[in-house]
Amino acid sequence: DFVRAIVILGHDPKEGPDPWSIMGTQLDDPRLAEYIARATDLCFDHGLQVMWTLAGRHYQLETREQQDRLISLFISAIEGRQHKVRLVEVANEYLVNGWSVSEMHYMGRRLRERLPADFPLALSAPHVAMGGQATEQQVRDELLELYREDAGANVVTVHATRPDPVWRVETV
Numbered sequence: 322d323f324v325r326a327i328v329i330l331g332h333d334p335k336e337g338p339d340p341w342s343i344m345g346t347q348l349d350d351p352r353l354a355e356y357i358a359r360a361t362d363l364c365f366d367h368g369l370q371v372m373w374t375l376a377g378r379h380y381q382l383e384t385r386e387q388q389d390r391l392i393s394l395f396i397s398a399i400e401g402r403q404h405k406v407r408l409v410e411v412a413n414e415y416l417v418n419g420w421s422v423s424e425m426h427y428m429g430r431r432l433r434e435r436l437p438a439d440f441p442l443a444l445s446a447p448h449v450a451m452g453g454q455a456t457e458q459q460v461r462d463e464l465l466e467l468y469r470e471d472a473g474a475n476v477v478t479v480h481a482t483r484p485d486p487v488w489r490v491e492t493v
Contacts, residue, residue, distance in 0.1 A: 322368075322369060322370065323364075323369055323370040323371060323372050323407040324364045324369050324370075324371050324372070325371075325372045325374065326360060326371055326372070326373055326374070327346075327373075327374045327375075327376070327377050327413060328346070328353070328357060328373060328374070328375050328376065328391065328395060329346055329347075329348055329375065329376045329377065329381055329382060329391060330346040330376075330377040330378065331346075331376060331377045331378030331379060331380040331381050331382065331418065332346075332378070332380065333378070333380040347381065348381045348382070348387060348390065348391060348394075353394060353398075354394050354395075354397055354398040355398075357373070357394075357395060357398035357399065358398045358399070358402065361373075361398070361399060361402050361405045361406060362402065362405065364405070365402075365405035370405055370406060370407035371405065371406055371407060372406075372407045372408050372409075372410065373395070373399075373406060373408075373409050373410070374409075374410040374411075374412065374413050375391055375392070375395060375409065375410070375411055375412065375428070376391070376411070376412045376413065376418070376420075377412070377413045377418055378418040378419060379412075379418055379419030379420050379424075380419070385427065388424070388427065388428055388431070389431060392428065392431050392432055392435065393435075395409075396432075396435045396436070403436075403437065403440060407441065408440075408441035408442065408443060408476055408478075409432060409436070409440070409441070409442050409443070410442075410443040410444070410445060410478050411425055411428045411429055411432070411442075411443070411444045411445055412424075412425065412428075412444070412445045413445065413446075414445060414446055414448070414451070414480065415444070415445035415446075415448070415467075416448040417448065417451075420445065422466060422467055425444040425445055425467060425472065426444075426469070426471070426472045426473070428444075429442065429444050429472045429473030429474050430471070430472065430473040431473075432473060433473030433474075434473075439475070440475075441475065441476045442473060442474050442475055442476060443474055443476045443477060443478040444467055444468060444472060444473075444474045444478075445467065445478065446478050446479050446480040447460055447463040447464050447467060447477075447479060448463065449463050450463075450479055450480070451480055464477065
């Protein structure tokens, strides 16, 4: 009943040509807000909400200025469309993609300032839960650090474990 989409994928040009460039995933693309709005509308027109994740990899969003720019752009794109959005997540798998806990907290607080108080906002999936070997205490500790009270989030996203090369749904 919803589609998950990532706004900025974050390809680092040092790794070669950007395979996502034709999809409008660059922060400096002047059409990015339009793409977000159109994708949100298209999904909703087909009976689906969107779970927007703002960023994949950290590249393109390394400074507070870039992070604030993305937040402003995203908020303007969903203005009047909040009912079409299931939830917003700051980053996909934050540790895998180069994000720090402090950046998650910063972006969470900045988004919370701009979204309705009860709007569903997550930061990222806890890293330790993805490998399938974490103890309950390790998962709790990371969740408490990542989702502390002043971080702005009111929803937790947890990804299924996926030991390479097979994805397996396991609970921790």
